[in-house]
Amino acid sequence: MSLYYSHKDISIYNSDILKTKSIDNNSVDLIITSPPYNLDIQYDSYNDFLSYQDYLKLCKKWFSRLYELAKEDGRFCLNIPLDKSKGGYQSVGADLTVLAKSVGWKYKTSIIWNEGHISKGSAWGSWLSASAPHIIAPVELIVIFYKKQWKKRSGSKITNINSEDFKSWTNGIWSFKGESKRKIGHPAPFPIELPYRCIKLFSYEQDLVLDPFMGSGSTLIAAIKTNRKAIGIDIEKRYCEIAKNRICDEIYTIK
Numbered sequence: 001m002s003l004y005y006s007h008k009d010i011s012i013y014n015s016d017i018l019k020t021k022s023i024d025n026n027s028v029d030l031i032i033t034s035p036p037y038n039l040d041i042q043y044d045s046y047n048d049f050l051s052y053q054d055y056l057k058l059c060k061k062w063f064s065r066l067y068e069l070a071k072e073d074g075r076f077c078l079n080i081p082l083d084k085s086k087g088g089y090q091s092v093g094a095d096l097t098v099l100a101k102s103v104g105w106k107y108k109t110s111i112i113w114n115e116g117h118i119s120k121g122s123a124w125g126s127w128l129s130a131s132a133p134h135i136i137a138p139v140e141l142i143v144i145f146y147k148k149q150w151k152k153r154s155g156s157k158i159t160n161i162n163s164e165d166f167k168s169w170t171n172g173i174w175s176f177k178g179e180s181k182r183k184i185g186h187p188a189p190f191p192i193e194l195p196y197r198c199i200k201l202f203s204y205e206q207d208l209v210l211d212p213f214m215g216s217g218s219t220l221i222a223a224i225k226t227n228r229k230a231i232g233i234d235i236e237k238r239y240c241e242i243a244k245n246r247i248c249d250e251i252y253t254i255k
């Protein structure tokens with residue numbers, strides 16, 4: 001059994017999303033995740049530098065698995081890069097969007113997350129010359145899909161978002177800073193603000209939220225803050241431990 005930790009409605013599984021049998025099909029209201037980006041990030045054991053074709057094949061497999069797990073009116077918030085240059089230029093955001101649609105996910109919209117940080121160093125390409133300049137945008141995408149119907153029929157119908165946040169967050173350009181790797185102890189965390197906004201906009205209280213690439217548990221912390229049930233899965237035991245500790249701190253803080 002791969003259950004690593006649970007507290008009330010929050011569970012962590014140390015497992016591979018492609019192999020886990022711990023989640024029922026057609027049971028998840030909202031999936032929020034940031035998968036490996038194939039940028040050669042040094043995870044503990046996961047190889048984050050596949051050929052682009054192998055990366056897309058792998059993504060297609062887990063897009064299909066997530067589709068099975070979602071409810072008919074289930075939604076999917078996918079945080080991915082717009083594009084990448086390392087290992088060859090690729091239109092990652094566009095390619096993964098097409099791939100998700102090819103297994104059944106329906107496209108709703110995209111949110112641009114302006115994280116305002118460019119780790120560009122001196123990679124200008126051809127400085128002050130049109131010969132080969134290098135362009136990079138300090139943004140990521142949050143692509144929003146749904147399984148069969150966008151209008152949400154299931155769930156408690158209890159919404160806990162105020163009018164100011166609703167007005168602000170339905171403008172699809174979000175600006176907030178990325179999370180510090182060093183502070184969290186994970187090589188690629190996203191800030192809690194990202195799943196927090198997605199949860200409040202796209203789900204009801206007591207809905208089940210899933211992060212299949214949980215990492216340090218940011219989505220689960222956002223779920224605790226918003227009174228949702230949540231499941232997080234990560235293939236690495238060490239990240240499950242980091243997530244567990246962050247969740248315990250959160251539970252202690254709100255007591």
Ligand SMILES: C[S@@+](CC[C@H](N)C(=O)[O-])C[C@H]1O[C@@H](n2cnc3c(N)ncnc32)[C@H](O)[C@@H]1O
Pocket residue numbers: 015016017018033034035036037043046186188189190191212213214215216217218219233234235236239
């Ligand atoms: C970009 S990180 C997610 C970070 C997370 N959003 C956070 O805030 O910490 C991707 C995670 O996916 C995990 N992972 C890679 N392959 C996996 C798989 N097949 N099943 C489950 N987790 C996997 C990695 O260990 C890594 O922690």
